[in-house]
């Protein structure tokens with residue numbers, strides 16, 4: 001059974017239709033890529049899946065829950081987390097602190113308990129630290145835990161963004177252009193990290209312009225064009241689809 005079902009999804013911004021009546025399903029534990037030219041609606045789709053935007057019409061069902069009725073933090077609690085096309089890293093914090101931000105939705109203590117430093121708070125802080133370290137370790141970054149985020153090269157910041165999204169222990173991870181701006185070596189590292197995430201049982205939705213990476217790691221590919229589903233299938237099927245070639249080459 002599908003883990004994610006998108007039905008008749010539409011998002012209009014005034015006169016611009018960013019997502020135009022989209023239907024698709026994602027099976028659990030696969031790498032599902034969403035590609036398409038600039039402005040095709042990929043990031044808007046992620047923003048709809050995480051309730052940053054409300055759809056004009058349509059539904060998004062994750063594991064039986066209608067996500068469009070939930071707040072972003074409730075969607076994260078259900079097990080859907082994401083990375084951002086524009087890095088959302090706190091440069092004035094350490095690497096570990098940045099990842100700990102990703103665990104906060106699992107924390108149960110309120111402000112008063114925290115201010116009083118109750119034993120429950122200290123226990124929980126230790127747990128959060130451990131979860132964050134686990135995520136950093138998974139991304140091969142545990143030795144950088146105490147470094148200032150600002151001191152990391154761009155490629156590491158992109159991985160830090162992934163570590164933070166993993167720290168909340170998602171069942172589905174949305175990655176918006178994880179390889180953008182990376183050099184060839186960093187791209188290989190990122191593609192192997194994406195595979196590792198998938199092997200650990202997390203369903204991956206991948207938005208990416210690097211076609212080599214997409215065709216290499218994905219189980220299925222959906223092509224968006226002007227907010228519409230242009231094509232869908234295995235990487236080989238999509239690559240051979242004349243409509244896809246035309247959309248990319250502008251014919």
Ligand SMILES: Nc1ncnc2c1ncn2[C@@H]1O[C@H](COP(=O)(O)OP(=O)(O)OP(=O)(O)O)[C@@H](O)[C@H]1O
Pocket residue numbers: 013016017018036037038039040041042043044045085
């Ligand atoms: N908040 C917004 N207000 C108005 N228009 C928007 C908004 N967000 C996106 N759009 C428009 O919706 C369309 C889809 O944009 P979106 O950012 O989803 O594209 P994309 O596929 O992610 O592109 P890229 O590959 O360049 O990241 C574009 O025409 C864009 O200008």
Ligand SMILES: [Mg+2]
Pocket residue numbers: 042043044085
């Ligand atoms: Mg985008």
